[in-house]
Amino acid sequence: MGCGTSSSAKDRKSERALRAALIIQNWYRGYSARLKARQRYALTIFQSIEYADEQGQLQLSNFFSFMFENYTHVCEKDPEFVSRLFGNTHQDDKDRQDYVGLVDVPDSYNGPRLQFPLTFTDIDLLIEAFKQQQILHAYYVLEVLFETKKVLKQMPNFTHVKTSPSKQITICGDLHGKLDDLLLIFYKNGLPSGSNPYVFNGDFVDRGKNSVEILMILFVSFLVYPNDLHLNRGNHEDFMMNMRYGFTKEVLHKYKLHGRKILQLLEDVYTWLPIGTIIDNEVLVIHGGISESTDLNLLHHMERNKMKSVLMPPFPIDEDYAADLKNKVGTTAVPRGVRTSGSLSEQLTKHEWEQVIDILWSDPRGKRGCYPNTSRGGGCYFGPDITSKILNRYQLKMLVRSHECKPEGYEICHDGKVVTVFSASNYYEEGSNRGAYIRLGSGMTPQFFQYQVTRATCSRPLYQRVNIMESSAIRILKERLISRKTDLIRAFQLQDRNKSGKLSLGQWAFSMENVLGLNLPWRSLSSHLVTTDKDGNVDYMSSFQDVHIQKPVKEAQSTLIETLYRHRTDLQIIFNIIDSDHSGLISMEEFRTMWKLFNSHYSVHIDDSQVDELAERMDLNKDGSIDFNEFLNAFYVVHKFDKLHKSDSTLA
Amino acid sequence: NPQSFNVSYKKDPEWHGAYSHLARSLPEIAVAEFHKKIKEAFEVFDHESNNTVDVREIGTIIRSLGCCPSEGELHDLIAEVEEEEPTGYIRYEKFLPVMTQVLLERRYRPIPEDILLRAFEVLDPAKRGFLSKEELIKYMTEEGEPFSQEEMEEMLSAAIDPESNSIHYKDYITMMVIDEN
Numbered sequence: 001m002g003c004g005t006s007s008s009a010k011d012r013k014s015e016r017a018l019r020a021a022l023i024i025q026n027w028y029r030g031y032s033a034r035l036k037a038r039q040r041y042a043l044t045i046f047q048s049i050e051y052a053d054e055q056g057q058l059q060l061s062n063f064f065s066f067m068f069e070n071y072t073h074v075c076e077k078d079p080e081f082v083s084r085l086f087g088n089t090h091q092d093d094k095d096r097q098d099y100v101g102l103v104d105v106p107d108s109y110n111g112p113r114l115q116f117p118l119t120f121t122d123i124d125l126l127i128e129a130f131k132q133q134q135i136l137h138a139y140y141v142l143e144v145l146f147e148t149k150k151v152l153k154q155m156p157n158f159t160h161v162k163t164s165p166s167k168q169i170t171i172c173g174d175l176h177g178k179l180d181d182l183l184l185i186f187y188k189n190g191l192p193s194g195s196n197p198y199v200f201n202g203d204f205v206d207r208g209k210n211s212v213e214i215l216m217i218l219f220v221s222f223l224v225y226p227n228d229l230h231l232n233r234g235n236h237e238d239f240m241m242n243m244r245y246g247f248t249k250e251v252l253h254k255y256k257l258h259g260r261k262i263l264q265l266l267e268d269v270y271t272w273l274p275i276g277t278i279i280d281n282e283v284l285v286i287h288g289g290i291s292e293s294t295d296l297n298l299l300h301h302m303e304r305n306k307m308k309s310v311l312m313p314p315f316p317i318d319e320d321y322a323a324d325l326k327n328k329v330g331t332t333a334v335p336r337g338v339r340t341s342g343s344l345s346e347q348l349t350k351h352e353w354e355q356v357i358d359i360l361w362s363d364p365r366g367k368r369g370c371y372p373n374t375s376r377g378g379g380c381y382f383g384p385d386i387t388s389k390i391l392n393r394y395q396l397k398m399l400v401r402s403h404e405c406k407p408e409g410y411e412i413c414h415d416g417k418v419v420t421v422f423s424a425s426n427y428y429e430e431g432s433n434r435g436a437y438i439r440l441g442s443g444m445t446p447q448f449f450q451y452q453v454t455r456a457t458c459s460r461p462l463y464q465r466v467n468i469m470e471s472s473a474i475r476i477l478k479e480r481l482i483s484r485k486t487d488l489i490r491a492f493q494l495q496d497r498n499k500s501g502k503l504s505l506g507q508w509a510f511s512m513e514n515v516l517g518l519n520l521p522w523r524s525l526s527s528h529l530v531t532t533d534k535d536g537n538v539d540y541m542s543s544f545q546d547v548h549i550q551k552p553v554k555e556a557q558s559t560l561i562e563t564l565y566r567h568r569t570d571l572q573i574i575f576n577i578i579d580s581d582h583s584g585l586i587s588m589e590e591f592r593t594m595w596k597l598f599n600s601h602y603s604v605h606i607d608d609s610q611v612d613e614l615a616e617r618m619d620l621n622k623d624g625s626i627d628f629n630e631f632l633n634a635f636y637v638v639h640k641f642d643k644l645h646k647s648d649s650t651l652a
Numbered sequence: 653n654p655q656s657f658n659v660s661y662k663k664d665p666e667w668h669g670a671y672s673h674l675a676r677s678l679p680e681i682a683v684a685e686f687h688k689k690i691k692e693a694f695e696v697f698d699h700e701s702n703n704t705v706d707v708r709e710i711g712t713i714i715r716s717l718g719c720c721p722s723e724g725e726l727h728d729l730i731a732e733v734e735e736e737e738p739t740g741y742i743r744y745e746k747f748l749p750v751m752t753q754v755l756l757e758r759r760y761r762p763i764p765e766d767i768l769l770r771a772f773e774v775l776d777p778a779k780r781g782f783l784s785k786e787e788l789i790k791y792m793t794e795e796g797e798p799f800s801q802e803e804m805e806e807m808l809s810a811a812i813d814p815e816s817n818s819i820h821y822k823d824y825i826t827m828m829v830i831d832e833n
Contacts, residue, residue, distance in 0.1 A: 020774035021796035022722065027763045028799075028807055029711075030720040031828060037716030040696050366702025413700055461810035463831050506685060521692035524716075 035466045039431075041524060042466070042473035043407060046428035048375075048518040049476055053244075055377035056570065103139040103258060114140045116147070118223045123191060126220055130179060130213045138258035141216065145265045148219045151226055152272035157304050158296075159230050159277045161197070168441035171199045171285060173402030173410075173421040174234065177208025177247070180453040181424055181435050182217065188451065189437065192221045192229045199277050201402045201421070202234020202287035202360070206245035208424065212254060233273035234287040235360040235378075235403070239263065240309040243573045271305040275359060280442050282397040289362030289401050289418075290390050291380045292370040299355055306348045307356045310378055314347040363404055364418045375519075384414040391417060400438065409436025409450045425452040429472040431465030474528045478547045480516065481529070483566040485544055486559050487515050492540040501541060508538040550636055560606050560614065567602065568632050574598070575628040585625040591615055686755045687748065693717050694744055703744040707734065710742055714751065719760040723797040729754070765829055772821035782818040 112129035205211035361379025425435035509522035
């Protein structure tokens with residue numbers, strides 16, 4: 001009797017425990033899933049905005065074409081300006097003296113000193129020095145670049161590599177200036193050597209803050225092991241991309257005296273980087289992807305060094321026109337990249353140029369066929385049928401590429417025929433993604449290795465990591481919103497018939513997508529961006545409450561500020577190009593001319609006089625020249641609830 | 653199917669949550685809004701942009717839409733949306749109608765905070781206010797629908813107080829609830 005009741009009490013007790021456990025597990029799984037979804041949403045935001053920016057690059061390219069077509073009008077007023085803008089700064093056959101010879105290394109220099117010819121001890125030396133945040137002297141940077149160019153010139157467009165079970169090869173993807181990731185790879189996988197070959201698949205620079213250091217380690221390793229360290233060009237190995245995405249700034253900041261020389265030499269080095277690597281005649285390794293018209297034979301034989309930049313498509317210039325220009329302008333000024341010997345032979349054909357763009361910019365997708373890559377503005381989206389077709393045509397088995405950030409550091413698609421490998425962990429934000437590398441050997445299946453750089457010794461719990469990522473993503477999204485504030489408000493008001501200040505969630509989402517075109521899940525993101533009342537209606541002005549653009553001059557109109565803020569990266573690139581001697585200054589006249597052209601091409605509805613006025617107020621030295629970096633830095637977004645936002649109190 | 657839309661939900665106080673704005677809408681509008689929400693959640697996991705997601709992510713998608721099915725219920729749902737010959741991928745065309753019905757019928761409601769707290773208290777009959785690390789691990793990995801090792805580590809990393817090596821569940825719950833709101 002007693003037994004019976006006590007065992008049923010026990011049963012009831014364990015049943016309650018079971019149900020309690022079920023409740024907790026159920027709740028936790030739901031919570032954890034929602035965290036992971038938020039992480040994905042944040043990643044989507046980062047990616048959308050990144051690609052939208054790349055699309056902006058294409059607009060800029062069109063602008064340069066536009067400028068060229070229209071400059072005859074401009075040059076009538078200011079021929080000198082034009083020649084400065086389009087001046088031919090080619091220095092193809094300068095010798096070592098011109099680069100390195102004039103640079104001295106002082107005795108007081110405490111950084112690493114390389115010994116030429118380079119050996120593996122120099123690799124170690126550099127790594128140890130960079131771990132301690134030392135900066136390599138410009139003299140050595142220039143030496144390395146010069147030597148690298150010499151050796152690269154002898155390499156074919158595609159390097160053919162053979163592996164064996166005892167000599168496997170490691171493929172790494174985008175590094176984007178993240179030194180910690182490169183060091184982690186070398187730590188886990190060993191330094192490059194004759195028995196430990198590597199392929200680095202492009203995008204070594206931009207965005208991260210150690211692009212110089214990565215380049216130096218890779219180039220020095222290449223010089224020591226030219227047959228075992230393979231470098232493929234990525235879309236960021238492009239001097240114009242560098243102007244927008246941070247590498248130019250990094251160089252000029254670290255090398256105040258010799259930065260310009262380094263950048264000029266680098267321009268050339270980039271063009272000599274091989275296009276791809278082919279392993280065991282089976283695996284094609286290129287940075288971006290392919291298109292339905294990819295012609296490997298043509299790519300093998302073209303003169304790859306004529307590919308200067310994605311923003312410099314070949315100009316349809318004819319001999320008479322060139323001569324005409326020469327007469328008008330009085331100098332031999334023509335767009336950069338085009339020699340004044342006037343012949344088309346100095347450029348790639350349009351077809352060749354497009355072939356390279358496809359290799360550097362395309363992305364694989366699940367949809368069959370080949371479509372223009374609209375989010376990036378260059379290259380295409382290629383489907384599994386395209387992959388099969390091209391791989392079969394050249395008797396290849398697999399395509400390894402990079403170019404896209406993946407949460408796990410790598411991703412396999414197209415039935416196992418396409419592998420994406422991305423080696424910059426935490427690319428968008430701490431916790432956003434892992435990095436990975438691949439080891440390949442003939443006769444073995446590819447092995448994938450993942451990692452993630454962490455600052456702390458023990459990693460944060462998931463909810464903290466997600467919070468960091470999410471706030472960062474929402475922050476840049478809000479900056480996007482504020483830069484289109486006028487257009488957004490107009491779109492909202494069109495739908496808000498009774499001027500209530502409110503819209504339904506569906507109406508709000510529709511306008512957001514219409515104006516911003518980012519293809520984001522607006523309904524799911526709405527709680528972060530707007531306030532909603534108990535009826536579920538959106539107070540559309542609430543997005544703009546805690547964020548605003550700092551007005552550099554109090555009286556300037558909001559629409560002007562917004563427009564300049566929105567285009568500030570483009571303007572930065574344009575100014576950088578005008579400022580060919582990298583002085584940081586341009587004249588008021590140049591500024592005005594530039595602005596007028598920009599205004600008309602981008603159909604910006606701002607009065608010339610307003611911009612003039614603003615520039616004049618910002619001519620802080622009052623000497624007729626504008627420090628354009630100061631000009632552009634004056635536009636930044638203030639987040640009301642920031643504890644530490646940039647406060648440039650030097651501008652008063 | 654809007655015809656079978658049960659209007660009695662309007663009286664339910666729990667309804668005033670994520671979908672409260674639909675309380676006064678016509679059923680057609682409610683369904684259209686559900687469709688858009690489901691599409692958004694699905695697309696974020698559709699990496700190749702071809703209207704399919706990996707079956708292993710379906711649980712995350714369903715839960716991100718506010719539902720809390722148990723593992724068993726999730727298995728049943730997956731069976732409903734899978735192909736006849738499972739491919740490892742779920743197509744949007746199959747997922748949408750099933751998920752819409754789940755939302756319309758308000759299935760798999762989330763656990764309210766107070767129920768969650770009581771569940772922890774059941775496991776802590778001595779009313780100490782905390783569970784030891786070993787106790788939590790034992791319950792979570794041996795009872796109910798057991799956690800995988802990864803799930804256990806993940807929960808511990810946020811829940812555990814490193815000094816006492818225990819889980820002060822009331823604080824933990826409060827922290828998680830704040831984080832979500």
